[in-house]
Amino acid sequence: xxxxxxxxxL
Amino acid sequence: xxxxxLTGDLSHLAAIIILLLKIWxxxxxxxxxxxxxxxxxIVFTTRYLDLLTSFISIYNTSMKVIYIGCAYATVYxxxxxxxxxxxxxxxxxxxxxxxxxxxGLAVLVNHDFSFLEILWTFSIYLExxxxxxxxxxxxxxxxxxxxxxxxxxxxxxxxxxxLLNWIWRFYFESFFDMIAIVAGVVQTVLYCDxxxxxxxxxxxxxxxxLPA
Numbered sequence: 001x002x003x004x005x006x007x008x009x010l
Numbered sequence: 011x012x013x014x015x016l017t018g019d020l021s022h023l024a025a026i027i028i029l030l031l032k033i034w035x036x037x038x039x040x041x042x043x044x045x046x047x048x049x050x051x052i053v054f055t056t057r058y059l060d061l062l063t064s065f066i067s068i069y070n071t072s073m074k075v076i077y078i079g080c081a082y083a084t085v086y087x088x089x090x091x092x093x094x095x096x097x098x099x100x101x102x103x104x105x106x107x108x109x110x111x112x113x114g115l116a117v118l119v120n121h122d123f124s125f126l127e128i129l130w131t132f133s134i135y136l137e138x139x140x141x142x143x144x145x146x147x148x149x150x151x152x153x154x155x156x157x158x159x160x161x162x163x164x165x166x167x168x169x170x171x172x173l174l175n176w177i178w179r180f181y182f183e184s185f186f187d188m189i190a191i192v193a194g195v196v197q198t199v200l201y202c203d204x205x206x207x208x209x210x211x212x213x214x215x216x217x218x219x220l221p222a
Contacts, residue, residue: 006064006066007057007060007130008070010022010070010073010074010077
């Protein structure tokens with residue numbers, strides 16, 4: 001799995 | 011976007027609106043921790059600075075703007091408009107004991123050592139503990155108004171639903187964000203005692219009061 005790059009969550 | 015993420019966001023929104031309406035309708039912020047609300051305003055401000063740098067969706071942008079706007083409106087109502095009703099004597103949690111360690115941790119443990127990323131990390135860590143002044147206030151006074159417990163329930167439920175969202179995203183999108191997950195687990199665990207009281211007392215029509 002990839003680590004988060006862009007934060008698309010709130 | 012999945013059903014857990016969407017219901018989580020809506021639960022979060024409901025919590026924020028419930029609190030604003032409670033204060034507005036009763037013209038009073040009695041029983042509400044202004045310190046927790048300031049922490050949430052800081053959380054949203056430091057997390058949503060990316061409003062200025064990146065666009066994700068209309069949904070994303072509008073929710074961020076609403077959350078930030080409501081957070082500052084709540085702080086304004088507590089510390090300005092209905093200041094006379096603010097129970098500062100019982101809101102005695104020392105927030106520096108949260109903000110300073112959380113700031114240090116954000117600098118040490120993050121995805122990327124950049125200004126915006128450290129602020130995002132800081133906001134995630136701070137959110138996980140920002141409710142502590144409110145819970146401390148309730149434990150000090152030994153009771154909470156029922157509407158305040160609805161607010162707390164929605165606020166706690168939001169992060170619990172995000173945990174399910176992260177499990178979903180791990181299986182179906184191979185996505186995971188360890189910082190958000192660990193902080194989200196901490197945040198949800200802090201509500202467990204309250205969840206128990208809410209289900210065993212408030213949902214059965216009793217007021218939330220703690221044994222002396």
